[in-house]
Amino acid sequence: MALDVDFVRAQFPAFSEPSLDGQAFFENAGGSYTCGPVIDRLTRFYHQRKVQPYAPYAASELAGAEMDEARARLAALLGVETDELSFGPSTTQNTYVLANAVRCWLTPGEAIVVTNQDHEANSGPWRRLADEGIEVREWRIDPETGHLDPEALEPLLADGNVRLVGFPHCSNVVGEINDVAAITALAHAEGAFVCVDGVSYAPHGFPDVGALGADVYLFSSYKTYGPHQGIMVIRRQLGFELPNQAHFFNGETLYKRFTPAGPDHAQVAACAGMVDYVEALAAHHGIAGKSPAETGDAVHALMRDHESALLQPLLDYLAGRNDLRLIGPRQAEGRAPTVAVALDRNAESVAAELAEHGIMAGGGDFYAVRPLEALGVDSKKGVLRLSFVHYTSPAEIEMLIAALDATL
Numbered sequence: 001m002a003l004d005v006d007f008v009r010a011q012f013p014a015f016s017e018p019s020l021d022g023q024a025f026f027e028n029a030g031g032s033y034t035c036g037p038v039i040d041r042l043t044r045f046y047h048q049r050k051v052q053p054y055a056p057y058a059a060s061e062l063a064g065a066e067m068d069e070a071r072a073r074l075a076a077l078l079g080v081e082t083d084e085l086s087f088g089p090s091t092t093q094n095t096y097v098l099a100n101a102v103r104c105w106l107t108p109g110e111a112i113v114v115t116n117q118d119h120e121a122n123s124g125p126w127r128r129l130a131d132e133g134i135e136v137r138e139w140r141i142d143p144e145t146g147h148l149d150p151e152a153l154e155p156l157l158a159d160g161n162v163r164l165v166g167f168p169h170c171s172n173v174v175g176e177i178n179d180v181a182a183i184t185a186l187a188h189a190e191g192a193f194v195c196v197d198g199v200s201y202a203p204h205g206f207p208d209v210g211a212l213g214a215d216v217y218l219f220s221s222y223k224t225y226g227p228h229q230g231i232m233v234i235r236r237q238l239g240f241e242l243p244n245q246a247h248f249f250n251g252e253t254l255y256k257r258f259t260p261a262g263p264d265h266a267q268v269a270a271c272a273g274m275v276d277y278v279e280a281l282a283a284h285h286g287i288a289g290k291s292p293a294e295t296g297d298a299v300h301a302l303m304r305d306h307e308s309a310l311l312q313p314l315l316d317y318l319a320g321r322n323d324l325r326l327i328g329p330r331q332a333e334g335r336a337p338t339v340a341v342a343l344d345r346n347a348e349s350v351a352a353e354l355a356e357h358g359i360m361a362g363g364g365d366f367y368a369v370r371p372l373e374a375l376g377v378d379s380k381k382g383v384l385r386l387s388f389v390h391y392t393s394p395a396e397i398e399m400l401i402a403a404l405d406a407t408l
């Protein structure tokens with residue numbers, strides 16, 4: 001079954017917005033368009049429920065119920081328990097709080113593993129644990145391909161001293177999809193927990209985190225068609241092993257333990273709209289899973305098939321040019337449609353030239369300074385990043401290739 005892209009695009013007001021007409025959006029890895037159900041819920045919340053939630057009057061009860069609904073339905077979609085999912089201001093902040101908890105949990109001499117493929121959000125906060133005497137081991141990418149080889153992780157875990165491994169589901173510049181289940185199994189076998197940055201992966205289909213086995217899985221809903229929130233899954237075992245970071249009286253509630261900030265009520269509530277959207281896609285395509293996670297998996301597969309079909313011609317086109325360096329795998333299968341290319345000039349100015357051809361793209365380091373430097377790319381020049389998702393149409397890919405032809 002093929003994804004009905006016209007139906008998909010009809011769910012996003014941006015595609016009927018006159019000010020965006022004639023432009024094709026290729027900076028989705030920075031932040032996606034927002035789907036209609038999320039915008040509707042956000043508007044309704046601000047109109048009808050913008051009061052302190054969980055008090056005994058109708059507007060407040062509705063507000064609290066909708067926030068709970070968002071958490072429960074998203075958790076079910078991700079294959080985890082409702083209290084294992086929490087909302088924070090951003091993934092960077094969620095990781096920062098988590099790293100602070102780990103800082104108090106570990107003792108000097110114990111070790112963690114970080115990668116040089118990660119966005120700084122899942123790297124810097126962990127590396128700072130070295131200040132407390134924690135040994136920080138780096139799992140390094142191949143400097144040519146950007147590939148993160150699980151075999152290279154094994155020796156880092158061999159002495160059994162590692163308590164946590166942080167790695168990305170998919171890097172925001174390399175684009176290769178890491179095998180989270182296999183890497184997690186490796187880490188678990190050596191007694192380490194894992195913290196997976198799913199920010200660059202989740203827009204391509206909400207994962208079944210329960211099936212992947214990750215102890216922590218983070219992503220940002222402003223890239224998954226929702227409002228500007230960071231979403232963190234933390235599984236119960238690790239969640240209660242780490243020290244509470246919230247007010248002492250909230251420490252027994254898992255979804256409050258690592259979110260010391262007061263939540264953005266309206267945005268949390270509006271996150272239920274992302275699940276409405278997945279369900280609308282499922283219904284339209286005749287998908288009826290036995291569980292929300294199973295339905296999510298089938299929608300995920302629909303999205304991925306569509307993306308891969310559009311991605312291969314773009315990769316072939318870029319691989320065929322000798323005036324740029326295509327970062328990451330050249331085959332669509334196994335990679336996300338987040339395509340970075342290094343050029344011999346400043347990438348941001350190339351993005352500005354593309355804008356004259358109706359292409360919305362970005363250039364820079366995308367906070368992936370460590371991966372770019374490991375690949376030998378000048379992070380000051382940066383990379384031109386062309387990223388799309390399942391709502392992108394074949395015509396937009398053609399428009400992009402024509403614009404690149406005219407610009408490069």
Ligand SMILES: Cc1ncc(COP(=O)(O)O)c(C=O)c1O
Nearest residue numbers: 090091092119121172199200220
């Ligand atoms: C791969 C990756 N991880 C983490 C982040 C940080 O997410 P947030 O902006 O929610 O802090 C980003 C943001 O671009 C990202 O691309």
